Amino acid sequence: MTNLDILKEKYFFMPDATRGAVRYLTTKQLEETGTEAIVTNTLHLLIHPGPDVIQQLGGIKKMMGWKGIVFTDSGGFQLFSLLHSKKWKGKVSENGATFKSPKEGNTYELTPESSIDIQMKIGSDVLVTLDDCRDTGLSRADAEKSVERTLKWAVRCKERFNNEYGGTKKTGKLLTCVVQGSNYLDLRAYCAKELSKIGFDGYNFGGYVIDKDGELVVDEMSAVIENVPKDTIRYAMGVGKPEDIVKASKIGYNLFDTVLVTRNARHGTLYTSQGVVRIKNSEMALDQAPVDRECNCECCRNYTRAYLHHMLKNGEATALTLLTIHNLTFYQTLIKGLTLL
Ligand SMILES: [Zn+2]
Structure with a gap:
């Protein structure tokens, strides 16, 4: 038995760190998504x-x-x-x-x-x-x-x-x-x-x-x-x-x-407990809700859809980080839910 045998017993979702990095995330941010x-x-x-x-x-x-x-x-x-x-x-x-x-x-x-x-x-x-x-x-x-x-x-x-x-x-x-x-x-x-x-x-x-x-x-x-x-x-x-x-x-x-989870985040397509949210859409410009009320990630705890919409429209790299954190957290929460089935 190695400690890796846990991979045979649980559900896991792996983001693609294609070149040894998950785009726009530090390793600490990656850990905090539950990855x-x-x-x-x-x-x-x-x-x-x-x-x-x-x-x-x-x-x-x-x-x-x-x-x-x-x-x-x-x-x-x-x-x-x-x-x-x-x-x-x-x-x-x-x-x-x-x-x-x-x-x-x-x-x-x-x-x-x-x-x-x-x-x-x-x-x-x-x-x-x-x-x-x-x-x-x-x-x-x-x-x-x-x-x-x-x-x-x-x-x-x-x-x-x-x-x-x-x-x-x-x-x-x-x-x-x-x-x-x-x-x-x-x-x-x-x-x-x-x-x-x-x-x-x-x-x-x-x-x-x-x-x-x-x-x-x-x-x-x-x-x-x-x-x-x-x-x-x-x-x-x-x-x-x-x-x-x-x-x-x-x-x-x-x-x-x-690759969808991180790629879609960068394009403003977000997975939420209420279905897909497209943060670039014009109705987001004045939406003061978080991306997903059910989510406790850094993005959803601190920022509104309106602010993220503004940042993404203006190509702010911070938006790419926050949206990637959200999508990845959503996936890891989904996976942990499967473990309980
Ligand atoms: Zn979130």
């Missing part, structure tokens, strides 16, 4: 400042002054979507991917082994295996290929984690995997079963969680949950809207993240 775990982006941190720099600085937690839990992604989801959409140049092979970062022009290689090495250098608590993530609407043949490659890479990641670093026993860290299979329920179930045989601390729903109509892919998500062990992390990656988190929790998922 206990964050997820960082391996691909971005690989490019800047680079895993060696992070390691020399004592790891991401020391850099951030963060005492909570840190997840890393494998870098795969973002990289493969950038490569498949041809936004970045590179090549995917049986061994992983080579690619060029458009900004710096440097060439990188991401393999199952290097993905684990990078995540170890970043100093995350919970690592994710590299998976072969594809676009939506895959043909059956391509979905099968993606599953087979994902399984092979999962084995290689686990071997690297165990042989090079001594696994969970020596590191105290957890290793989770990603279940692929696109929209084919039998492939989702097969991938989940095969990964369960290999054995991981967590099973993450990979690929796209929302269909073309914006609906949660409930059947695919259920096919995965029905075929993984219960006492594990069950991470619905990229979920999502508050109502989708509630839906996914009922299926059996216990861990969530989405």
Whole structure:
């Protein structure tokens, strides 16, 4: 048992600290929202400042002054979507991917082994295996290929984690995997079963969680949950809207993240106990109520909708901080409510 086993027993919502920071928040402000775990982006941190720099600085937690839990992604989801959409140049092979970062022009290689090495250098608590993530609407043949490659890479990641670093026993860290299979329920179930045989601390729903109509892919998500062990992390990656988190929790998922919570805050779209409030709307200009009367965050305790409306309209960075604090507090309160169910 490591202290991270709590991740298998409770509901968690992780804001995205993509480059080792949640935009507009200090680490203390982040803690005050009730956040206990964050997820960082391996691909971005690989490019800047680079895993060696992070390691020399004592790891991401020391850099951030963060005492909570840190997840890393494998870098795969973002990289493969950038490569498949041809936004970045590179090549995917049986061994992983080579690619060029458009900004710096440097060439990188991401393999199952290097993905684990990078995540170890970043100093995350919970690592994710590299998976072969594809676009939506895959043909059956391509979905099968993606599953087979994902399984092979999962084995290689686990071997690297165990042989090079001594696994969970020596590191105290957890290793989770990603279940692929696109929209084919039998492939989702097969991938989940095969990964369960290999054995991981967590099973993450990979690929796209929302269909073309914006609906949660409930059947695919259920096919995965029905075929993984219960006492594990069950991470619905990229979920999502508050109502989708509630839906996914009922299926059996216990861990969530989405960029929506912070991104929407910055655009003035706020989640409240009375539904969505758009702070930029003209009727907010004279509204002296807090964003949400039910909320006890720094933003709602001290400021009116009218003041926030004024600040946001004028591009004041303080508004971005306060609105992010509110949205994140709303999500953490929602999650704590699920714990009681
Ligand atoms: Zn609030």
